[in-house]
Amino acid sequence: MTTLFGEANARGDLVSGDKHVHMAAAPEAEGPPRQLPLDVPGFTGRRDVLDRLDGLLRTTGPAPVIIALTGMPGIGKTALAVHWAHLVSDHFPDGQIFIDLRGYARRGPVSPREALSQALRTLRVPSSRLPVEEDELAALYRSRLAGKRALIVLDDAASAQQVSPLLPGTSSCVVVVTARRRLTALVARWGARAMALDLLSPAEARDLVGEVAGRERTRREPDATADLVRMCARLPL
Incomplete structure (x- = not known):
């Protein structure tokens, strides 16, 4: 094949006179994020909650489905969220994002700006292109997820205020939030479906x-x- 600068061989290398220049192949685009932690081996119980979660996949509307799994420490919120996310991962070909918000960690919770930056890097936005302001980060995050079928798991949330900037603006996404406290503001303002986990039967x-x-x-x-x-x-x- 003849180019402006010489002949290109079958591999795409440039040949001009006695000069042979190897043209590096363009890097393959990375696939969508698959960030779910390892599923719990032999997960047992919670059939009623799993059925309710499955039912929400059939929900249609102008806003994303937001699910708030709440309960005391050790009740199995994260294990349930991760297990269900693995079960339905094929419904979300554009990726599964997992963010530990560290709501009750000794070093303190993750700020919304930190969480947004993490999510955007996961969505292939280089750190050098990340905005400084939280509002701009949130807008870019929503833009990246617009029209995508993605599942976002926000684990160990401290409050609705920590979670709100991480909500996508597209109805094709599903968000699962785990928290110790009932996130009433998330329910009241954003229509989250609250599911309080009780002890195992x-x-x-x-x-x-x-x-x-x-x-x-x-x-x-x-x-x-x-x-x-x-x-x-x-x-x-």
């Missing part, structure tokens, strides 16, 4: 012990299994 707790200790063993030792369920207070810790 006795049957679910027994199933969980069986998953960990072995089902045959729990069948042989029902009294010891019941003791373990009581000791764990039906928390999936």
Whole structure:
């Protein structure tokens, strides 16, 4: 093939007279983000909540579906969010984003600006192109997600104020927020669906012990299994 600067061979290298210049291939575009943590092996229970979450995938409207999973520490909010996200990941071909907001970490929660910057880097925006102002970061974040089918998991939120700037503006996205406290402002202002997690049922707790200790063993030792369920207070810790 003849170009303005000489002949190009089959590999795209430029040949001009006795000079041969190797033209590096353009880097392949990176795929969409797949940031979900490892799913919990042998996840057990919460069938009713999983069914409710599945039902929300069929929700249509002008705004994104926002789900607030709340409950005490150790109740299994993150495990449930991650497990469900893996189950439905094929519904979100444009990516799954996971951000730990560190709502109750000793070093303090992640600021909205930090979280937005992290999300935008995940969406292939170079750090050198990130705006300084939080409002501009949020606008760019919404632009990047416009029309995309993406799942965003915001784990361990401290407040609705921390989460609000991270809400996309497109109805094709789904956001799952986990928090210890009920995020009433998120429900009132943005229409989030609140789901408060309770303790595992006795049957679910027994199933969980069986998953960990072995089902045959729990069948042989029902009294010891019941003791373990009581000791764990039906928390999936």
